[in-house]
Amino acid sequence: MKMITRFSLYGFLKNFDFSEPFLILFWLSLGLNFFQIGILVAFQNVLINVMEIPSGAFADLAGRKTSMLVSLISYVIAFLLFAVADSFAFLFVPLVFYAVGDAFRTGTHKAMIFDWLKINNRLDERTKVYGYTRSWSNYGSAFSVLIAALIMIAFRDYRLVFWLSVVPGLVGVWNMFCYPDELNRKKAGSVSLSGILAHTFSGVKKALTHPRIRTLVVQNMAFEGCFVVSKDFVQPLLKAQALALTAWIALSEDRATALGVGIVYFILHMVSAWTSRRAHSFVKKAKGENRAALILLAVGAALFAISSVGLCAGQIYIALAVFIALFILQNLWVPVNVAQYDAYSDETDQATILSVASQAKAVGVAVIAPLSGLAADAFGIQGSMTMLAVILALTFTWSVLKKINP
Template identity: 20%
Template sequence: MNYKRNLRKNINLNYLFIFLNRLDLTQGVWMIYLASRGLSLAKLGLLEGIFHITSFLMEVPTGAVADIYGRKASRTLGRVFCIISNILLIFSTNFYLFALSFAILAISYNLESGAGEALLYDSLKELGEEKHYMKINGFNEMILEISCIFALMLGGFLAHKNYLWPFALSAVFAGIALFESTFFQEPSLGKNKSLDSLHPLKVFKNQTLNSFKIVKSTKKISLLIIFAEVMSVFGTSLFYYLQNYWKGNGLNEFKIGTIFAISSLINAFIAPNVHKIEKLFKERALLIFLPITTCICIWCIAFTNYSYVFFIAIEILQTIMYIVTSNYLNKLILSENRATILSFQSMVFSFFMIFLFPLIGKIGDLFTLNTAFKFLGIASGIFAILNVFIICSKDN
């Protein structure tokens, strides 16, 4: 009885953890901060590339950690790495220390990426309530966006005074999240008991290979993962490079943070209602509509003076995309492979970011960021066309 009650508590504990975890005051200012330390756009892109190379290499191993040793342990360890990264970034004096900080931060994201979602879904599954996952995940996203509002506004305000404050406070919030993570109840569904008697190295090998086989043999999982992560790459690239673009156009850190906060506020209202949007449009229509609309918005960023409006529109599309694809994927994945496969999904994101993000920075250095956005518009257009072709071919 206590075990089931604790599983149910995971839902509210997860709301609090997401709020604390997303209180990253650096997210809207780190590129501006590092640019102020003398880094070019190409070097900023390289740092993000280092982040994603590390993430690419560590995603599946950290997902295996969550499936084998527990999602709770993985989340807690992730907060430890986050604290170390923020402290290191405060005291870094050269590019190599910045790079080390970004690599450590990537591992903190890896440890959380599959574990949190898997812990929540399997808690609901063990309670027999997984049908409510999309709705609950919508509320998770709402909490995340509310946290973003505080983080972006406060981070932009503090950075305008002193760049070190956002990094220091982010480390403090990560410490509070670390403490709160110890109260989660580990679902029994999530642990791969068949691997208990094996040597640790064989455990990781078997867990990883089995998860890859599932992804490879289930075409729908592969297509959903690629779809979701390519979409995320477009949105993430714009989020970071628009910071310097707007700064160059005369906006200060607080105003940039305000734009991001408005985006989060709108998403906070959208997220709890995504399950209604999904019921109205269904899977096929959404998977066709989201990339096409994203492409149109990217071109509008490049060719109009209302880049902030179309950025907010893209963020809304990203929210819808994340919630619906998360639900579709979790329905297809076995519990004992859930965190590993969801981490594989993040690895695909890192793979595309490794190549695209530094390339955008290089184009921005050689030409202008506006030119880089036009390149992103071309890339998103090609993806949207290919996506329609794949979906229509699959349906025939």
């Protein structure tokens, strides 16, 4: 099997997660409010924040393939624990394992892809290749949400989607075992806690002192933080439309919700896959990755503002259309942002630097999620959308001023 196929299979299986489209609805079914959900999201991202960079250093020192296996096995354990969770307090346990999965994965697999491109003298194709492999992640999400919707319509059991998510998780572990040893890059010598901490400090120092990487970190924290928080509001918005669906189709409210979630998320992920494959073309039209990032920040702020206005006017379908556009933006953002990190980091600390990028996202989510939840509880979802629009507008303004006055 060719390596680009294996890279794509990894993304497909990782996102072949039946639970993701219904996670918020599952939490709401347990009696949680938006503030409690915000606390859970923040807790998960704080854990990722704590482990993110040390896990990247672990990957650089102990081997990236080894780190990825730790990640994928942790996901499987998390799914099993989610399937039996029955209270707000217990939900923190599977979130620990899910956070381990995220922390040991983010940055590491990207570094493996870039390693392979360097070995094969194809580094100039990094935006194109990463966009292609990322598109398969979206295909995995698209088809998993359709299957998950059918499961919910047939069985009306949120827990079942967690049990079934274990299967692609185990296949993903097998796929990672098949990666060649040349991609298990690690430094010579034994791995020690002091070595991991020293490598971590070195990577953080570079991210904070290198002007261009520092700007990328702030931009990623704002854009990805806002996107991750906003997409969780898609499910309750769809649930709000379920009663309208039941008026003209012979389905109960929960089954109509599952159908709506399945259709909308399938469209979102298929559009995202199409977008990821064309990220390199967008960069060319924008005349550079830096200009492309500024365009995405500005458009993102405008879309959040439009979403807020639509919700204030009671036009939920406008908000849903905006969410589709935001998914398109995010799938342009990731290849553009990741390619820039690779341009400013060395092979020996690449996983660590990319983990700093992912940690920035975790920090953004940990700060924004509870505030966004409070805004939604107090003013409705439109209040949260307004707050996110302001965050991206400020980030865009700062980035422009930073470029003018470096």
